[in-house]
Amino acid sequence: MEGLSRRRLLAAVGMGAAGAALGGCAGGAAEGGFRRSHPLRLPFEAPQPNVEGAIPSGTDGVPTAYRSFVSPPYRSVASPPGSGGTVTTFQILYGPPPPPVDENPWWQELNKRLNVQIKPILVPDASLGDKLQTMIASGNPPDLTYVHLGVAPAAMRVIRQGAFTDLTPYIGGDAVKEFPNLARLPTYMWRNSAIEGGLYGVPRVIPIVNGTIGLYRRDWARKLGYPEPPKNAEELLELFTAFSKGDPDGNSKVQTWGLGNIDTNLVRQMFRVPNGWRRESNGRLVNAIETDEFEESLKYLVRMWKAGVFHPDAPNLEFSRVQDLYMAGRTGLFGGGYIPLFGRTGTRGSLRKTFPTADPYPLLPPGHDGGDPQMLQGPGYFGFMSIPSKVGADEKRAKELLRILDYYAAPFGSEEYVFMTYGIEGKQFNYDDDGSPVAIDDDRVANWDTLSYMCQTMENAFYYPGAPEDAVLAQQTLKRAVELSVADPTLGLVSNLAISRNAALSSYNDDRQTGIVTGREPLSVLAEWRRGWRERGGDKIREEYQEALARAQG
Numbered sequence: 001m002e003g004l005s006r007r008r009l010l011a012a013v014g015m016g017a018a019g020a021a022l023g024g025c026a027g028g029a030a031e032g033g034f035r036r037s038h039p040l041r042l043p044f045e046a047p048q049p050n051v052e053g054a055i056p057s058g059t060d061g062v063p064t065a066y067r068s069f070v071s072p073p074y075r076s077v078a079s080p081p082g083s084g085g086t087v088t089t090f091q092i093l094y095g096p097p098p099p100p101v102d103e104n105p106w107w108q109e110l111n112k113r114l115n116v117q118i119k120p121i122l123v124p125d126a127s128l129g130d131k132l133q134t135m136i137a138s139g140n141p142p143d144l145t146y147v148h149l150g151v152a153p154a155a156m157r158v159i160r161q162g163a164f165t166d167l168t169p170y171i172g173g174d175a176v177k178e179f180p181n182l183a184r185l186p187t188y189m190w191r192n193s194a195i196e197g198g199l200y201g202v203p204r205v206i207p208i209v210n211g212t213i214g215l216y217r218r219d220w221a222r223k224l225g226y227p228e229p230p231k232n233a234e235e236l237l238e239l240f241t242a243f244s245k246g247d248p249d250g251n252s253k254v255q256t257w258g259l260g261n262i263d264t265n266l267v268r269q270m271f272r273v274p275n276g277w278r279r280e281s282n283g284r285l286v287n288a289i290e291t292d293e294f295e296e297s298l299k300y301l302v303r304m305w306k307a308g309v310f311h312p313d314a315p316n317l318e319f320s321r322v323q324d325l326y327m328a329g330r331t332g333l334f335g336g337g338y339i340p341l342f343g344r345t346g347t348r349g350s351l352r353k354t355f356p357t358a359d360p361y362p363l364l365p366p367g368h369d370g371g372d373p374q375m376l377q378g379p380g381y382f383g384f385m386s387i388p389s390k391v392g393a394d395e396k397r398a399k400e401l402l403r404i405l406d407y408y409a410a411p412f413g414s415e416e417y418v419f420m421t422y423g424i425e426g427k428q429f430n431y432d433d434d435g436s437p438v439a440i441d442d443d444r445v446a447n448w449d450t451l452s453y454m455c456q457t458m459e460n461a462f463y464y465p466g467a468p469e470d471a472v473l474a475q476q477t478l479k480r481a482v483e484l485s486v487a488d489p490t491l492g493l494v495s496n497l498a499i500s501r502n503a504a505l506s507s508y509n510d511d512r513q514t515g516i517v518t519g520r521e522p523l524s525v526l527a528e529w530r531r532g533w534r535e536r537g538g539d540k541i542r543e544e545y546q547e548a549l550a551r552a553q554g
Helices: 004-010 105-114 125-137 155-160 174-178 187-193 218-223 233-245 264-270 292-306 319-327 347-354 395-408 415-422 468-483 496-517 523-553
Strands: 064-066 086-093 117-124 144-147 202-205 214-217 257-259 277-279 285-287 331-334 360-363 381-386 429-431 437-439 461-463
Touching: 064 468, 086 125, 105 117, 105 395, 105 415, 117 125, 125 144, 125 155, 144 395, 187 202, 187 381, 214 218, 214 347, 218 233, 233 257, 233 292, 233 331, 264 292, 285 523, 292 496, 292 523, 319 331, 319 347, 347 360, 360 468, 395 415, 415 437, 461 468, 496 523
Parallel strands: 064 461, 086 117, 086 144, 257 331
Antiparallel strands: 144 381, 202 381, 214 331, 214 360, 277 285, 429 437
């Protein structure tokens, strides 16, 4: 499974303009906007393969669970998708670059299986935004280009100008049946990644509720006299204060805290703060920071800070440091990307290797008043692979590239999934007695396949070898979270001003919030904060979203 660092950009649900760059919906022509040629036509969603041991969730947005691997794997791609030529790519890179193709057996096998020569441009995740914008600005992006609007919102402008192919004619509706693996991708992912009625890429799917459920130290809680999860805001504050002051690990020489970071998502979900925006009954959009629920959540965060619940450096800690504190047994709650929280090699299993008696358990926040929380939906995807318009104008070439992406999107349990996820049998992995792939511990082959990141389905199934019940626990918890979740009503709408001012507004909001929570500023400055947000573009962004809503409805 992917490392947690890959989702640190998804771990927080922003305010103000934070959701501005996440896709689009059908709308009419607008100044500086898209020229709609057709309504949004979502791809047909085919059922997942019926394989032994699969536990369907029955809920859109919640993946299938597997207690064991599919044995033997089945074929999901009938023949090599390529025509023997070259395919250039622009891809994100995690970790060191792979060996060159002439020294890389996995890369050679990839080329053979695809029947093309993959020639990638690999960009470290930290510099993806700048490199992506430069690549697009060159006017000649590669055949398959990884676009992440969250780190490069300005890419929306060139999409608006027609830089990438609208794939709707190729994969909209029943047309997607030509690409069976793409047809198995969930509908919410396509819907949320669409832009003004068009499908401009094949996304990498993730759970629709992601980064807002944490693991709490249930063993600490029981030791301190709290055998059940907190049922309201007062019980949660009492529990996390005890984590900070009650010596939960039995080592009085080591300071512990409830949380390493100021987890605003946890608190906002408790107080049912809108997910970015709320659409009132009269159709008017209200931003989260303008609501009473937000003010109450802010008051509660102030109480948590005063109670010593947070690490004293919480406002400034990087995600990796927050993770390190939890893994070192110093904090009682940690949340990251949802899928990697579970399993022997995930957060739960890794913590138990260091602390064998630890019981890290998923915590759905309670409603502040004892009722249900309001969980926050995310976009449900992590970037998408796009085809430049110059390339996609050739129908034959566009379909070849989609067949290649169809190979990458092979479902869990297929031969193609095994190759893309685990590598070459006998060189990078072997099957154990239970038929599960087990990586070969050899640094020489560890990064052969680091150029594989495109639209794989690694986070569209719950499977944890050696911890089969984690798959069921993860699925059941996520199912409940999705049932209680709400979407951002502006997801899929385009505001030009939000695109340009996203970073500045987010920084402004973060600074004002931190000032209030830590006591640098009194709560009474919230009125000034709200006014400042409106004057810095909030009202104009609202207006642009309202116009987009009207176009979508008309």
